[in-house]
Amino acid sequence: MQIIEKFRDKNQIERIITKIQELVSRKWLIMEICGGQTHAIMQTGLQGLLPDEIELIHGPGCPVCVTSLELIDKAIAIASKENVIFTSYGDMLRVPGSETDLFSIRASGRDVRVVYSSIDAVKIAENNPEKEVVFFGIGFETTAPANGISVIKAKKNGIKNYSMLTSIVRVPPAMQAILESQENRVQGFLAAGHVCAVMGYHEYEPIVEKYQTPISVTGFEPLDIAWGIYSTVRMLEVGEIKVFNAYTRVVSRDGNIAAQQIIDQVYESCDRNWRGIGIIPESGWKLKPEYLDFDAEIRFKVGGIRTKESEICISGLILQGLKKPNQCPAFGNVCTPQNPLGATMVSSEGACAAYYRYTQH
Numbered sequence: 367m368q369i370i371e372k373f374r375d376k377n378q379i380e381r382i383i384t385k386i387q388e389l390v391s392r393k394w395l396i397m398e399i400c401g402g403q404t405h406a407i408m409q410t411g412l413q414g415l416l417p418d419e420i421e422l423i424h425g426p427g428c429p430v431c432v433t434s435l436e437l438i439d440k441a442i443a444i445a446s447k448e449n450v451i452f453t454s455y456g457d458m459l460r461v462p463g464s465e466t467d468l469f470s471i472r473a474s475g476r477d478v479r480v481v482y483s484s485i486d487a488v489k490i491a492e493n494n495p496e497k498e499v500v501f502f503g504i505g506f507e508t509t510a511p512a513n514g515i516s517v518i519k520a521k522k523n524g525i526k527n528y529s530m531l532t533s534i535v536r537v538p539p540a541m542q543a544i545l546e547s548q549e550n551r552v553q554g555f556l557a558a559g560h561v562c563a564v565m566g567y568h569e570y571e572p573i574v575e576k577y578q579t580p581i582s583v584t585g586f587e588p589l590d591i592a593w594g595i596y597s598t599v600r601m602l603e604v605g606e607i608k609v610f611n612a613y614t615r616v617v618s619r620d621g622n623i624a625a626q627q628i629i630d631q632v633y634e635s636c637d638r639n640w641r642g643i644g645i646i647p648e649s650g651w652k653l654k655p656e657y658l659d660f661d662a663e664i665r666f667k668v669g670g671i672r673t674k675e676s677e678i679c680i681s682g683l684i685l686q687g688l689k690k691p692n693q694c695p696a697f698g699n700v701c702t703p704q705n706p707l708g709a710t711m712v713s714s715e716g717a718c719a720a721y722y723r724y725t726q727h
């Protein structure tokens with residue numbers, strides 16, 4: 367606890383803010399990639415402490431928010447089947463599909479359970495051999511290894527009634543898509559520290575080189591974020607365009623090799639459809655052929671889904687940093703955490719949920 371308190375020290379944060387004020391000479395737009403960072407920024411009021419020249423914009427790093435509507439509808443279709451126990455992280459239950467959500471499917475009597483890890487789902491499968499147990503395996507690089515372990519374990523132990531509905535997405539292709547957009551406003555990034563803890567930061571170096579946009583690997587405590595912002599502003603001001611590791615207590619250049627080996631064993635690259643954004647080439651992972659027996663999409667043959675997105679929701683623009691939640695006409699009136707129209711209002715990492723929780727809307 368004492369260690370965490372150190373990274374919330376008000377005096378230290380103010381000292382860094384002062385350094386930013388002394389340094390800044392013009393307007394800079396910096397995107398924090400991760401929704402966890404967005405929530406920390408909103409909770410601490412960090413944007414309000416920064417000089418007017420620094421604008422923080424919120425990125426697509428919320429796994430619940432970017433899981434495609436088609437996959438949510440497939441999850442709902444599988445969870446609606448009679449012999450299925452559908453397991454998922456809690457946030458996913460309230461995410462709106464085209465017609466309904468998993469929470470309503472549970473309320474209608476189907477067996478939809480919240481789990482804290484994919485291994486819990488494997489245990490449920492072991493204890494319920496007469497049922498089909500499905501885990502909704504969504505996430506970024508951070509959750510990929512743990513989800514991958516579940517199919518390795520199921521295969522090794524001959525657990526045939528377990529499968530995973532997989533949607534793993536990757537940060538670097540999303541950053542490139544943002545930088546290549548004609549509407550792009552981002553001049554520097556705060557990369558997500560936990561993703562870099564797994565993958566290292568070497569894969570950001572070609573992005574920096576190609577797009578001449580500096581990246582600071584940044585943690586999640588207020589002091590970490592202030593330090594990441596300072597590092598990015600400094601690189602922009604002096605023209606030193608590189609990847610700076612502002613989270614050295616957790617992240618190394620090469621990352622967690624053991625976790626990467628699990629990823630290599632279980633997944634292969636694929637295009638992914640990001641909700642509200644569209645298809646980003648090579649932006650995700652799917653199960654390798656040797657693990658396709660555990661692929662829920664194949665096992666349940668949930669094809670032919672026709673999706674229908676809310677006409678009001680602008681979460682796609684928010685996830686690309688083109689709009690902010692309070693610019694959505696539905697924010698806080700038609701759309702609330704109790705009655706969400708988009709995933710960004712549901713997730714604990716969603717930008718709309720952060721604005722709703724921490725601002726007077």
Ligand code: SF4
Nearest residue numbers: 679680694701708718
């Ligand atoms: S406030 Fe609601 S409707 Fe508007 S962008 Fe956010 S989730 Fe979508």
